[in-house]
Amino acid sequence: MNPAAGQVDSSERDDESAISFHTNNLRHDGNGTALPYAAAAHEDSDLSLRPPKHTHQVASSPVDIKRAPKSNTRKYVMYGAGLVVLAAITIGLVNMKPAAQSVDRLTLIIDSVKRGDMVRDVSAPGTLVPEHIRIIAAVNAGRVEQLPLRPGAPVVPGTMLVELVDPNMQLTLLQYQQQLSAAITQQANLRSTLQQTQMSQENALATLRSQYRAAERSAVVFDSLDRKGLASRNEVAQAHDQLSELKTRLDLETQRLEEIKRSTVEQLTLNDEQVKDARSIFEEQKKRLAEMKVVAGESGVLQTLGNPQLEYGQWITPGMELARIAQPGRLKAVLRVPDTQAKDIAVGQVVTIDLHNNSTATGRVTRADPSAQLGNVTVEVSIDGTLPPGVRDGQTVDGRIIIENLKDVLSVGRPSYGNAPGKVGLWKLSADQKEATLVSVDLGSASVSAVQVLHGLSVGDKIIISDMSQYEDAQRIRIR
Numbered sequence: 040m041n042p043a044a045g046q047v048d049s050s051e052r053d054d055e056s057a058i059s060f061h062t063n064n065l066r067h068d069g070n071g072t073a074l075p076y077a078a079a080a081h082e083d084s085d086l087s088l089r090p091p092k093h094t095h096q097v098a099s100s101p102v103d104i105k106r107a108p109k110s111n112t113r114k115y116v117m118y119g120a121g122l123v124v125l126a127a128i129t130i131g132l133v134n135m136k137p138a139a140q141s142v143d144r145l146t147l148i149i150d151s152v153k154r155g156d157m158v159r160d161v162s163a164p165g166t167l168v169p170e171h172i173r174i175i176a177a178v179n180a181g182r183v184e185q186l187p188l189r190p191g192a193p194v195v196p197g198t199m200l201v202e203l204v205d206p207n208m209q210l211t212l213l214q215y216q217q218q219l220s221a222a223i224t225q226q227a228n229l230r231s232t233l234q235q236t237q238m239s240q241e242n243a244l245a246t247l248r249s250q251y252r253a254a255e256r257s258a259v260v261f262d263s264l265d266r267k268g269l270a271s272r273n274e275v276a277q278a279h280d281q282l283s284e285l286k287t288r289l290d291l292e293t294q295r296l297e298e299i300k301r302s303t304v305e306q307l308t309l310n311d312e313q314v315k316d317a318r319s320i321f322e323e324q325k326k327r328l329a330e331m332k333v334v335a336g337e338s339g340v341l342q343t344l345g346n347p348q349l350e351y352g353q354w355i356t357p358g359m360e361l362a363r364i365a366q367p368g369r370l371k372a373v374l375r376v377p378d379t380q381a382k383d384i385a386v387g388q389v390v391t392i393d394l395h396n397n398s399t400a401t402g403r404v405t406r407a408d409p410s411a412q413l414g415n416v417t418v419e420v421s422i423d424g425t426l427p428p429g430v431r432d433g434q435t436v437d438g439r440i441i442i443e444n445l446k447d448v449l450s451v452g453r454p455s456y457g458n459a460p461g462k463v464g465l466w467k468l469s470a471d472q473k474e475a476t477l478v479s480v481d482l483g484s485a486s487v488s489a490v491q492v493l494h495g496l497s498v499g500d501k502i503i504i505s506d507m508s509q510y511e512d513a514q515r516i517r518i519r
Contacts, residue, residue: 148505150452162487165374169365181205194335222317233303251285339364372420381416449492459485468501
């Protein structure tokens with residue numbers, strides 16, 4: 040090998056080492072002057088466009104060293120890991136439950152499902168009314184003249200409540216009295232006439248009877264003379280003809296007398312009826328005039344005077360209500376039960392009545408209306424025993440009618456939403472009672488404060504029974 044060539048090669052290697060050192064630390068221009076970083080970067084972009092230098096100028100000219108390209112494996116791994124994380128986040132967001140609404144526990148009413156006996160009952164409002172009320176109505180028309188009493192006053196039979204006045208009533212009474220007097224006079228005249236007629240007939244009959252007996256004796260005399268030949272046949276026949284005539288007249292007059300007697304009885308009977316009718320009309324009118332002073336028919340308490348209240352000078356028509364009298368102390372409860380709950384009410388069921396004065400009373404159903412009015416069925420309850428002092432007619436009460444006693448059933452407090460029997464959604468609390476989920480529950484018979492559970496719940500489950508209508512679109516809520 041040529042020594043010179045060896046020296047050149049060694050020199051070139053030294054130069055390449057020096058160039059590599061300067062290239063890695065500084066950038067130079069074409070004359071070997073150091074460049075700033077930006078200029079160096081620009082210079083690098085121009086290196087590929089410059090012609091190659093001779094080997095003997097390597098020491099004074101910058102030269103780019105070809106490097107191996109960087110591997111993209113790490114970048115691809117990072118991209119893949121990012122895609123996996125993004126996919127996992129997306130799947131988690133899709134499967135994530137919607138944020139539950141938060142509810143304050145203090146605003147909720149929570150009850151537990153339990154097993155045992157459940158009393159099925161119906162609650163309804165009502166009022167106390169007297170068991171016996173007498174309504175006094177006007178018999179006659181008239182003007183209110185006096186009102187001596189006011190509602191609330193005790194009355195006894197004969198106590199005057201209202202006095203009415205009508206001048207036509209007195210005039211009508213006089214007319215009926217006149218008609219009665221005329222009927223009595225006519226009856227007297229008829230009786231006298233009939234008696235005179237009967238007496239005349241009896242007198243005529245007595246005369247005819249005497250004549251008949253005389254004719255009968257004359258005929259006997261002529262028959263005796265005829266047997267002795269002392270009387271002619273003509274005289275004997277004349278005596279018998281006269282006897283026969285008188286016999287016939289006597290029979291006719293006797294029948295006439297009987298007819299007169301029968302007719303007299305009939306006429307007097309008819310006339311007596313007329314007089315009786317006239318007397319009845321007069322007495323009725325007299326009674327009606329007396330009824331212008333309206334009086335109480337029984338003992339009690341005056342509840343009302345008219346409906347509305349009567350006033351002085353008011354004109355009253357027949358049939359108008361004038362007063363109401365109730366027997367004190369005997370009150371009954373009249374309850375207004377919703378028609379949807381009244382189907383199982385029957386006579387004899389026990390009722391507990393809240394009198395709203397820290398006391399209660401018991402009674403039994405005595406009657407229920409067959410039809411509903413304005414969505415309610417009227418139920419009457421007879422109260423057992425004596426009511427406490429201070430209870431009055433018209434006082435508002437609440438009645439609780441016991442329908443039946445269900446044995447060994449699941450029950451829970453009656454929710455304020457949903458209808459029973461039927462299927463309804465109830466909010467069931469979780470085991471830690473921090474969440475509640477809407478579940479479907481089959482409810483059975485319901486009472487005032489409890490409802491029977493048929494399916495969907497178990498003993499010990501906690502249920503929200505307060506109003507949850509504002510969360511009807513949610514499936515779960517969070518309880519704080």
